Amino acid sequence: MAEIIRLEKLTKIFQDKRNTTVAIKDIDLVIEQGDIYGIIGLSGAGKSTLIRCINLLEKPTSGAVFFEGTNLVELKDSQLRQTRQKIGMIFQNFNLMEQRTVLRNVLFPLEIAHIAKDTAKERAVELLNLVGLSDKLDSYPSQLSGGQKQRVAIARALANNPSVLLCDEATSALDPSTTLSILQLLKEINQKLGITIVIITHEMKVVETICNKVAIIDESVIKETGLVAEVFANPQTPIAKNLIYPKLGVINKEFGSVLLKLTFDKTVLEPVVADMILKTQVAVNIIEASIKQGDNGSTGEMIIQLPNDQNSIAKVQNYLTTKNISFQQSNTEVQQ
Ligand SMILES: Nc1ncnc2c1ncn2[C@@H]1O[C@H](COP(=O)(O)OP(=O)(O)OP(=O)(O)O)[C@@H](O)[C@H]1O
Ligand SMILES: [Mg+2]
Structure with a gap:
């Protein structure tokens, strides 16, 4: 499989007047096209920082982020904005725009990308259909359940045809059966649309359910990586054993x-x-x-x-x- 994301010696240090926090340190990671890659660790391990560094929502202190062969760290702002359209992201708290209907939430990234209105609407309706919300186009986020909100967020994240979808604790606010239905949807998106998925989670269950590969992050560094079946069958490090x-x-x-x-x-x-x-x-x-x-x-x-x-x-x-x-x-x- 072709490599799509390569992190090299990725480090992020947060510094304010009082504290210096090394959130991630010297992270090397390769994600291949078609992977559903789980990154798991305890609270404060550096997961969110890591995933936010992949699309440069957070600017790394040092190291490289190669996306489809280009080092994002070296791009100018305008080039970065362009490239970011190929990297969708969803969050634990959905981050929907409360004043906009479901349809207009999904239209938003298409407006930003200056897509013609008719084409944009067609695309948004098609995506809302894919995530199973064709009957909610005119609802507002406040009228939806958590699972439905995450479906809107997924449709919005897919609007610009990304090749990668980043998920930061996308199911952590949901109950077990809703979690399962969202994970099934992500798997479908991976298989039907060929989108590579990176999933940050603190729940082994999530990794077990849909990921093919896993990286275990602890205290800012990657401790173990591999195929899920292999890491589960034979965890090497104390943190991996503890999580499994x-x-x-x-x-x-x-x-x-x-x-x-x-x-x-x-x-x-x-x-x-x-x-x-x-x-x-x-x-x-x-x-x-x-x-x-x-x-x-x-x-x-x-x-x-x-x-x-x-x-x-x-x-x-x-x-x-x-x-x-x-x-x-x-x-x-x-x-x-
Ligand atoms: N903007 C920031 N400023 C200063 N420190 C930060 C910032 N963001 C994260 N940190 C610190 O970096 C470390 C890693 O945080 P991060 O949010 O990446 O952890 P996490 O693994 O996502 O945790 P959780 O499971 O609780 O979401 C923590 O010590 C955190 O306090
Ligand atoms: Mg986090």
């Missing part, structure tokens, strides 16, 4: 060193774990479970510990595969 397995209590390592993280993404109608133990005759230890019981079954995650015996491990894995339950393997070393 946040709530592990004390584990009795004598029992066994293999952990499986099960994800019940579809509703599960049978008591799978009980059934698994009966069928496989393998005693497993439930370390952690966050399962929601709905009317039609359960959804959520569970971490189980398996005995150190290849035969038992294989039996359990086979069982889960047959039942179509996704799982990731790790080991007790994830515990700090």
Whole structure:
């Protein structure tokens, strides 16, 4: 895949009379065309600063931001404004214009770009249709739910046909089911329109749900990067382990060193774990479970510990595969 964004030794230092804050330091990162790249870290890690440096909303103190081969740091203001149209952005608080209708919010960037009125309207209507709001063109932001507001913001961010969409905690103000629907929309945009997406979040769930790659940022530096499946299966740094397995209590390592993280993404109608133990005759230890019981079954995650015996491990894995339950393997070393 072709590279679309390359950050080299990107550093941002905030300086006022009293304090010097190094918000991001020597960040190197490559994002390829078509990626849904998650950048995850705790509060204050430097996530927002990093994403705002990508489109130069924040001017880096040093380092380079290459976008489609051009170093944005070296561009003149007018060139930068032009290039920025190719980088859309959405925020946690939507940043809609309250005095404007939904349609006129989406028209705004097209007005700035001096697009002819008819063409602009056609484009805005088409985008609002894409995000599922064709019946809300004349509503005002105050009349919309959070999820609907974010859909308007997404339509507006896509108005000038960007090749990249930056999302800063785009779902953090939304409830879990609305979050899921927005993430699904972002995935659709990535697949249908071929737009590269960069997602800043403090929630592993978001990364797990739609990202193909992830970077973990902690205390202003990138600690770990890679394919989501690989980083999740084998986190290397303490911060990555902590983000992926946040709530592990004390584990009795004598029992066994293999952990499986099960994800019940579809509703599960049978008591799978009980059934698994009966069928496989393998005693497993439930370390952690966050399962929601709905009317039609359960959804959520569970971490189980398996005995150190290849035969038992294989039996359990086979069982889960047959039942179509996704799982990731790790080991007790994830515990700090
Ligand atoms: N405009 C600013 N002036 C001074 N310091 C700033 C400014 N913006 C951010 N910082 C500091 O830079 C550091 C990183 O902040 P940043 O907003 O990038 O973190 P974050 O990872 O986005 O956190 P959160 O998850 O809480 O949004 C923090 O110590 C913050 O106080
Ligand atoms: Mg932030």
